[in-house]
Amino acid sequence: MKTLDQATAARRVYRLKIWLRVLYSLMGCMFLAIGSLFVFLTGQGTQGPPALLLWVVFFGLGGYMLAYALRVRVVLEGNRITVRGAFRERSAEDADLEGFRTVRSRNGSYTQLVLKGGAGSISIPSSLDTDDEYRAWMQAIPDLDERDRTALLEQIKQDTELGGSEAERVAALGTAKSLSYLLTGVSVLAAVAVNFGKGSLLTPAAVTLMLAPWAALSMVFRSPLLYTLFKKKSDPRAEMSYPLLIAGFGLLFHLGAIHFISIRPLLPYAILAGLVLIAACYGPASRSPNRGTLFAVFFLAAMYSYSAVAVADSSLDKSAGASYSTQVLGHHITEGRSTTYSLLVAPWGPVATPENVSVPSSVYRSTAIGDTVCPELHPGLLRAPWFRLAPCSSPVQ
Secondary structure, eight states, X not given: OOOOOGGGGSOEEEEBOHHHHHHHHHHHHHHHHHHHHHHHHHOTTSXXXXXXXXXXXXXXXXXXXXXXXXXXXXXXXXXEEEEEOSSOEEEEEGGGEEEEEEEEETTEEEEEEEEGGGOOEEEEESOBOOOHHHHHHHHTSOBHHHHHHHHXXXXXXXXXXXXXXXXXXXXXXXXXXXXXXXXXXXXXXXXXXXXXXXXXXXXXXXXXXXXXXXXXXXXXXXXTTTEESSOOTTOOSEEOOHHHHHHHHHHHHHGGGOEESOSGGGHHHHHHHHHHHHHHHHHHHHTOSOTTHHHHHHHHHHHHHHHHHHHHHHTTOOSOOEEOOEEEEEEEEEESSSEEEEEEEOOBTTBOSOEEEXXXXXXXXXXXXXXXXXXXXXXXXXXXOEEEEEETTSOOO
């Protein structure tokens, strides 16, 4: 650790940039005003727990944003740093710091000071109004991301299994990155084919998309020095989590027009696939400095495992379907991040009550209330019966 010169001994205070302080203050006042208006309109205690929960949300958000705008600051005094958040303050001497990391999240990035001996970390916002003295203080602290990157590159250069010479081993890392791009590109093409392709293209595309995450995981476990999951930006290895992300969303989107009489037969397969996927991803994810990575693993594993099993049951089912007919009782459109078109249809076959069924926009626009539509029911490859809904004049594809 470098020794700081005497110029840094003076006490220096760094706060959020002024436009952010104004923004957070305005937002805090807005939430407090909404909470106060809600209290005035509902009256204390007259609306029960739901109203109390809304009061807590509005006043809690408003209070936090005001506190964040008014209290957040970093104080440098000699070799000591003090970081004050909205409600908490922590201090450390530079001799107590192992180094710093740059943590990137969905909302941006921030600096994380890592304390020695596993004593935790101190987070510093990235939006401080800093100066040259602050930057000089930070430069005196080891960059742990760069240290890890250098150590990984050195391991790659020394691993004889990756090549006979240092140049060949470094070239193996470049090849690994090219293969990761190739697998990601194949996953994207398969997702497009699954959702927009027809006929003989659908089955191989679905199988490719279902297998892509497992291919990525096999590469991670076979060559952990070349491939990883959920890596930091400074990590020189090839990123292999994108096939899982693409496969999960691509398969789930494909299920939009497929309906199951019951998903219960699929649950054992989905749970098993999800547990295996979580176990495979847990190691790399647990080493990520981003606290949301483990949550992302559970989310992606759940989405992929259900989608893959459901697509296997339906799209890979080549059995002849049983045709039924039923009447359209109503229709409606649900708008949000995406638009869903639904028809309310009368009971038919195994469906004993009227049911809302989502359909492609083309089917929705060509169908009126009172029309007859024809579900075609299939037994399912994994014994979970499924169907699609289409006008009787159009064959189900």
